Amino acid sequence: MAKVQTDRREFIKYSTLGVLGLVLAGGVGISPYLLGEEMRLRPPGAVDEKEFLGLCIKCGQCLQVCPYHSIELADWGKGHGVGTPFIDATTRGCWACKGVPCVLACPTGALAHDCEKPEDIHMGVAVLASPSSCLAMSNTPIPEGFNTKMHRFTQGVTNVTQNELEILEKLDSFAGKPCTLCADMCPIPNPMSAIAMVPDKDGGRRPEIYEGCIGCGACEEVCPTATPAIIIKPRATYASIYGKGTSL
Ligand code: SF4
C-alpha cells in the first residue's frame, strides 16, 4: 500500500489513541521500571522521558512534517507510550534537518522549541557496539547490494522526497569501496566533530565518536552490516558512554 495512505491511516489511528491516552492519563502512572527497561530514540528536542510522556498528545504532527519519514508512532506491541513518536534508526535515522521542522510542528513542547538547529539536537550517542562486524576494521569492501535496505524503504512510497533521493544517490556511490559510510554520511554541519575514521591497531580503520555526536542515528541506518555495527544509545550523554569530555 502506498506510504502516503499508510501515513494517513496511522495518523487517524493514533489520533484516536491520543484521545484515549488523554482520558487514561490521569489514572495510569508510568512505571520507572518500564522507562528504564525500554528507552526509545525520541525525535529531536524531546524533553525528559517522563515529562515527554506527559506532554505528548500523540497528534502525529512531527511525523507529518519530517521530510525523511524518520518518525514512527509506537504501536500496542511496543510497551509503554503507545502512540508516541520514536525513531527506529536501524530502519531510518533522523537526518538532522536545518531548522528541525519536527520540533517546530510540536504543539505542546514535548519537543522543546529551544532545539532550533542540528547542533541543538541531543538524542543520544553513537557507539561501535559490534567491532567484530565492522567492515572497516577488517578491511572488507562494501558489498554490492548493501543499499537494498535503504532502497526498499522507499519502494511503493508515493511521497518519496528529494531529500531521500539525495541520500540514496550518495549511498549508491559507496559500493565496492572501503567502508567509511558512518563517517561520510553523518549529516550534521560539522561531521568531524562527531565521528572520524581512525587507524586501528590491527591494520584496519574504525569509526571514533566525538563529543559533537547528536545521536541522530543516520550512521546506524547506513551501516551495511546485517545488524548495524554502530548503534545509538538513546538519551545517553557522551560523558556517560565514553567517560570523558563534557555532558551534552
Ligand atoms: S530533524 Fe528532520 S529528519 Fe530529523 S526527525 Fe526532525 S524532521 Fe525528521
Ligand code: SF4
Ligand atoms: S558503517 Fe561504520 S561501523 Fe558500519 S561497517 Fe562501515 S565503518 Fe564499520
Ligand code: SF4
Ligand atoms: S556519528 Fe553522526 S550520524 Fe552517527 S549519531 Fe552521531 S551525529 Fe548522527
